Amino acid sequence: MSRIVFLNGSFLPPEEAKVPIMDRGFLFADGVYEGVGVLDGRLIDNEAHLERLERSLREIRIDNPYSRNEWTRLEQELVRRNGMTEGFVYLQVTRGVAERDFFFPQEGKPTVMMFTQTKSIANAPAAKNGISVITVPDQRWERRDIKSIALLAQVLAKQAAKEAGAQEAWMVENGYVTEGGSSSGFIVTKAGSIVVRPLSHAILPGITRQSLLRLSKEDGVTLEERLFTVEEAYGAAEAFLTSASNFVVPIVSIDGRPIGDGKPGPITRRLQELYLQMAREPAIAAE
Ligand code: PMP
Numbered sequence: 001m002s003r004i005v006f007l008n009g010s011f012l013p014p015e016e017a018k019v020p021i022m023d024r025g026f027l028f029a030d031g032v033y034e035g036v037g038v039l040d041g042r043l044i045d046n047e048a049h050l051e052r053l054e055r056s057l058r059e060i061r062i063d064n065p066y067s068r069n070e071w072t073r074l075e076q077e078l079v080r081r082n083g084m085t086e087g088f089v090y091l092q093v094t095r096g097v098a099e100r101d102f103f104f105p106q107e108g109k110p111t112v113m114m115f116t117q118t119k120s121i122a123n124a125p126a127a128k129n130g131i132s133v134i135t136v137p138d139q140r141w142e143r144r145d146i147k148s149i150a151l152l153a154q155v156l157a158k159q160a161a162k163e164a165g166a167q168e169a170w171m172v173e174n175g176y177v178t179e180g181g182s183s184s185g186f187i188v189t190k191a192g193s194i195v196v197r198p199l200s201h202a203i204l205p206g207i208t209r210q211s212l213l214r215l216s217k218e219d220g221v222t223l224e225e226r227l228f229t230v231e232e233a234y235g236a237a238e239a240f241l242t243s244a245s246n247f248v249v250p251i252v253s254i255d256g257r258p259i260g261d262g263k264p265g266p267i268t269r270r271l272q273e274l275y276l277q278m279a280r281e282p283a284i285a286a287e
Contacts, residue, residue, distance in 0.1 A: 001083040006074060006114040011081055014115070023111055025094030028102075029150035031111075032056035033092040036075065037121060037208075037244040039279045041085045043075055048207045049244065053091065056147045061104070062095055065112050078114055087118040088245040092149060121247055122276055130250035130264045131167035133241075135230050136160055138171035138178045145201050154181040168241060170254065176227040178202050180241050183249070184209040188238035188267045193222035195232075208242035208275070215274045221267065230254070238265030247279070248272040 007017040024030035034053045037044040050068045057064050066074065075089050092113045098105035121127070139153040157169035158181040169181045178197065179185050184206035187195045194216055199205050216223060233239060239251035239259045248271050250264030259265075 003116075004078065004081040005116075006078050006112070008112055011078065017113070019111060019113070020097045022097050022099060023094055024096060024098065024105075025092070025111060025149060027100055028095075029148065030060075031092060031094030031149045032060060032062070032147050033090065033149050034147060035244050036089045036091070037247065037279070038079055038084055038087050038089060038116075039122060039276075041079060042279075043072070043079070043089065044244065044279045045207050045211055046072060046075065048210060052147065052205065052207060053093075057093060059143070059146045060095075060148075062093060062110050065093065065110050074114065078116055082116045082118070084116050084118050086120055086122070087116055090115050090117065094149070117245075119245070121245065124246070126167060126246065126249050127272065128264075130252035131241075132165065132253040132256075133168045133170050133180070133239075133251050134161050134164045134166045134255055135172050135177070136169045138173040140171070143201055144178070144203055145199070145205060147204060157181045166253075168251075170230075170233070172230055173202065175229050175231075177230060177233060179204065179206075180243075183241035183243040183246065185233075186212075186240050186242070187228055187233050187236035188240075188265060189224075190237045191222075192237070192267060193224050194267070194271075195224045195226060195228050195236075197227055198225040206242055208244055208247060211278060212242050212248065212271060212275060215278060216271060219270070219274060221271075233259075236260070238268050240264075240268045240271070242275075248275050 004011050005014050005017045034049050036049045050071050094111045096108040096110050098108050136157045161169040170185050171178045177185050234257050237260045241249050250268045252262050
């Protein structure tokens with residue numbers, strides 16, 4: 001099945017989906033995005049992703065081009081047209097096309113684009129075997145709660161991870177872990193509680209993080225929403241990350257130091273299971 005993408009109201013082959021060079025996304029990274037996981041052909045936590053998109057758009061003062069129902073129908077149509085059962089839907093809205101000038105254009109409308117990426121999530125090697133992370137300084141701006149398309153700091157952080165033989169970078173500010181380059185970061189203490197950084201402007205409010213916290217509470221796991229240092233992470237019993245495109249992924253080493261016994265831990269395994277159950281449960285997962 002050949003790939004179909006969405007651009008400004010049309011479903012097109014990728015080679016026909018063209019955006020002018022004066023698009024403010026291209027010139028200024030003046031836009032926001034979302035990424036929604038797909039399992040068994042269904043959009044996971046879609047309502048929460050669309051709510052975060054609304055918030056990101058409001059924060060940068062772009063009018064939301066679609067209602068939640070319209071977005072959902074377009075996403076579902078794109079998934080259907082690509083015959084995708086497992087993977088990821090990427091949505092992006094920029095302030096549109098205008099002569100280059102910093103001020104918002106008087107007229108014009110947002111550029112709306114979506115594409116899918118087919119990938120295995122539930123049975124991905126990373127989910128089974130765990131991954132390694134490195135730590136890097138957090139070089140981003142101060143409004144990381146907005147899902148901005150300006151991702152240069154994350155590109156550099158994740159490339160550094162790759163060159164070090166790791167799969168993710170944990171960004172660090174004042175000695176405390178903020179989050180992963182494209183994921184939320186968690187540790188599990190020796191006493192068995194989950195530690196995660198509280199929401200603020202310093203991190204993206206991860207949708208998978210939010211669902212996972214709800215599931216762990218329901219399961220009776222102790223939660224500590226607080227800052228943690230890199231040193232504490234080195235000495236943790238377990239560590240893991242969450243994201244819409246990977247769900248829950250065990251972390252088996254940080255900066256080359258094995259976490260726990262260097263294998264995915266039991267609490268992480270349990271949370272992976274709970275998350276998958278939720279994602280496969282049609283009554284709970286957003287259609
Ligand atoms: N933090 C950052 C910086 C991210 O880019 C992502 C992935 N979009 C996440 C956290 C995880 O968020 P979510 O669970 O909503 O994908």
